[in-house]
Amino acid sequence: MTNQNKNIDFDLSQFQKIEDIIYLDEPILTHLIKNNKHYLLYLVDTLKISDIYLLLELEEKTIFDYLTKQTTLREVIYTNQNFIYKIEQDFNGKIIGVDITQSEFLPENYLPTQDSYLNYEPSTQSYYYDFIKSFETKAYLRSLREQAFYIKLAPTSSKYSDTIGFNELVSELLKNISTSFKNFLKADFFESFKEIMTDEKKLNASFKKLAPDLDYRMVDLDFGSFEIGLAVDKVMKQSIENKEIRDWAIDVGYKYQNIVLDDDYDEENVSNIISNYSPEDRKRIFEPIFKITENSNFDFKVKDSKSKEYSKILIKDKAKIERILPSKLEVLEDEKSKEFEIIQVTTIKEKDKVRKTIRLDENTLFESADTKQVVLKKKDFEKYDYALEYDVEIPLNISTEKGQVIFETEFDGIEFKKVLDTVKFDDGIKQIISSIYEYILNKSE
Amino acid sequence: MKLKFQENIDKIKNCPSQNEQGEMNLFRCVESEISEKSFVPQAVLLKPKYQDMCIAWGLSVFNSFDSANQMLKNLSKNKRVNYSKIARGTINDSHGIKYGGNNKKHYTFFPTEEFNVIENFEIVNRND
Numbered sequence: 165m166t167n168q169n170k171n172i173d174f175d176l177s178q179f180q181k182i183e184d185i186i187y188l189d190e191p192i193l194t195h196l197i198k199n200n201k202h203y204l205l206y207l208v209d210t211l212k213i214s215d216i217y218l219l220l221e222l223e224e225k226t227i228f229d230y231l232t233k234q235t236t237l238r239e240v241i242y243t244n245q246n247f248i249y250k251i252e253q254d255f256n257g258k259i260i261g262v263d264i265t266q267s268e269f270l271p272e273n274y275l276p277t278q279d280s281y282l283n284y285e286p287s288t289q290s291y292y293y294d295f296i297k298s299f300e301t302k303a304y305l306r307s308l309r310e311q312a313f314y315i316k317l318a319p320t321s322s323k324y325s326d327t328i329g330f331n332e333l334v335s336e337l338l339k340n341i342s343t344s345f346k347n348f349l350k351a352d353f354f355e356s357f358k359e360i361m362t363d364e365k366k367l368n369a370s371f372k373k374l375a376p377d378l379d380y381r382m383v384d385l386d387f388g389s390f391e392i393g394l395a396v397d398k399v400m401k402q403s404i405e406n407k408e409i410r411d412w413a414i415d416v417g418y419k420y421q422n423i424v425l426d427d428d429y430d431e432e433n434v435s436n437i438i439s440n441y442s443p444e445d446r447k448r449i450f451e452p453i454f455k456i457t458e459n460s461n462f463d464f465k466v467k468d469s470k471s472k473e474y475s476k477i478l479i480k481d482k483a484k485i486e487r488i489l490p491s492k493l494e495v496l497e498d499e500k501s502k503e504f505e506i507i508q509v510t511t512i513k514e515k516d517k518v519r520k521t522i523r524l525d526e527n528t529l530f531e532s533a534d535t536k537q538v539v540l541k542k543k544d545f546e547k548y549d550y551a552l553e554y555d556v557e558i559p560l561n562i563s564t565e566k567g568q569v570i571f572e573t574e575f576d577g578i579e580f581k582k583v584l585d586t587v588k589f590d591d592g593i594k595q596i597i598s599s600i601y602e603y604i605l606n607k608s609e
Numbered sequence: 610m611k612l613k614f615q616e617n618i619d620k621i622k623n624c625p626s627q628n629e630q631g632e633m634n635l636f637r638c639v640e641s642e643i644s645e646k647s648f649v650p651q652a653v654l655l656k657p658k659y660q661d662m663c664i665a666w667g668l669s670v671f672n673s674f675d676s677a678n679q680m681l682k683n684l685s686k687n688k689r690v691n692y693s694k695i696a697r698g699t700i701n702d703s704h705g706i707k708y709g710g711n712n713k714k715h716y717t718f719f720p721t722e723e724f725n726v727i728e729n730f731e732i733v734n735r736n737d
Binding site (some may be wrong): 183184185186187188189190192193206207208209210214237253255256257272273274275276277278279280281282283284285286287288291292 | 631632638650651652653655656657658659664665668679682683684685686687688709710711712713714715737
């Protein structure tokens with residue numbers, strides 16, 4: 165050690181003591197703080213009248229790594245790039261000498277063993293109890309952030325500079341993305357596992373159980389224009405027992421990013437979308453997103469990681485939107501589990517009141533509209549013992565007029581229509597299905 | 610129950626502040642063999658700067674052989690020369706006060722005046 169500067173003023177009491185990390189009849193390794201900087205004071209030798217300490221400045225993260233057995237004390241000291249103070253203190257606590265050195269000049273006698281790991285177990289009263297928990301949380305966030313993708317919503321108008329309105333952000337943008345994502349999760353889950361779990365109730369129950377764990381984790385945020393980093397948590401999903409479902413749950417977040425938040429919607433992606441998702445699912449998934457991309461007031465951008473450049477989600481060829489979103493198809497919520505029947509409503513109306521409508525429960529078929537559209541599928545035909553060899557999706561308009569129900573549809577360019585009394589609703593469905601089936605049979609012969 | 614160094618301990622307020630009850634196996638780093646010398650708080654006797662430090666008047670012990678051994682590996686080579694063995698003692702409430710601090714693996718044992726270290730501690734090479 166060269167350039168010894170004996171007897172320079174040095175006051176250890178100006179450092180705030182955090183805790184003794186190692187104690188053996190006396191403090192061996194002590195964590196100190198001064199001006200928000202962290203230090204370790206390490207007792208390395210005891211001479212006839214004095215103790216020799218090393219004082220080194222280091223990052224808080226290094227202390228966390230050491231306390232959690234991720235690095236050795238030897239490594240902490242040996243890799244330290246700051247100046248290290250070698251302090252000589254007499255047994256009364258008076259500093260009698262200070263040298264400045266660097267880690268590479270430290271004698272072997274001042275260093276611990278190669279495997280100087282420590283697995284510190286703090287009690288609740290210890291400073292490190294919260295410290296370790298806090299760092300574990302930060303480490304979790306850091307790992308998620310490294311694998312996050314980013315979306316950005318920016319106004320195209322410069323009226324309010326680059327800032328975005330709070331209400332428009334929540335109601336027009338975030339709500340649509342969230343709706344699209346939730347619908348994608350459900351559609352893709354059913355598509356992926358319908359062959360494995362043929363019981364629809366079990367499929368539904370599995371999805372409901374899984375749904376809370378499928379959400380993206382929000383791991384980064386910037387404002388002005390609105391930027392958000394979204395990550396797929398892999399750690400928590402390890403608790404999903406079924407391997408296939410676990411793999412799907414880990415992958416589905418990235419799948420949504422690749423398929424729905426695609427920046428150019430090329431032909432390959434559009435074809436995959438159309439072949440893999442039903443028209444109803446496509447409407448649920450993509451309509452909310454196209455509401456944003458087609459809104460000229462905003463730019464909707466995406467990038468794969470924090471360090472990459474943003475690309476605008478832009479579907480130049482509007483015909484692709486028309487191919488993805490089926491026209492004239494109204495999507496019914498939870499249609500798969502709904503059965504319909506006609507009920508009669510009797511009510512009392514004040515004679516002089518002008519109002520001529522009555523409020524119906526929102527679950528009733530006709531709600532406030534006169535016409536409703538449902539989609540007839542293969543299973544609807546099977547209900548009446550008509551076996552089809554392939555899947556169909558036939559939009560059926562059902563309307564009421566003067567106490568009668570009208571069933572209308574167009575299939576293969578042919579119009580089908582049945583008009584029956586409202587009490588014969590089931591017969592109406594059966595009759596129109598029968599007519600279509602007859603047509604299909606005749607056509608195939 | 611009179612502790613060793615009771616007069617010095619009494620000068621420090623609320624010392625020791627708690628006592629972990631029950632019988633425990635505790636491990637102490639010692640020199641080559643069990644001797645009274647290895648069970649004296651040498652640091653505080655040699656260094657007045659520790660006079661007011663409560664736990665300096667007790668003996669550092671660990672809850673397992675591995676914890677004691679791990680701590681030894683974290684000592685500098687020069688400090689490690691004072692210790693070559695680990696001794697285990699089964700300590701109950703009549704032997705003294707067991708004070709647990711911030712580190713769950715470390716206790717400070719304040720033995721009673723009558724406590725005989727030779728009878729109660731033995732050199733071990735592992736936990737049991």
